[in-house]
Amino acid sequence: MVSQFGHEALISIISQLVFMAVAFYALQALNFEKLIRANRVFQARLLYIVLTIALGTILSNFFLDYLLWSKQLQFLLQFVSFL
Structure with a gap:
């Protein structure tokens, strides 16, 4: 259980x-240079990092939820066979 x-x-x-x-x-496929003001390099890099973390977390949560739901399908099949 702990493992x-x-x-x-x-x-x-x-x-x-x-x-x-x-x-x-x-x-990296997006062209951020047109959206960023001049001389705001640090803020542009920070925005890039924040967007990377946010998108990565959203994608990861979707994948992990999907994995959990697929593992729980066996309980549905057991319930249906019980009826």
Whole structure:
């Protein structure tokens, strides 16, 4: 039981990091130079990091929820066979 929590924590950490890398890669396709004011390099980089974290977290949460729901489908099938 305790090892189950360890596995879920490890999957969550890896998922967060992988989807942040995917979000960072995807954001590189956008041209932010037209949206950022001149001489605001630090703020532009900070915005880039915040957007990467936000998109990565959203994608990771979707993936982890989907994984959890797919694991819970077995309980639905057991309930239906019980009826």
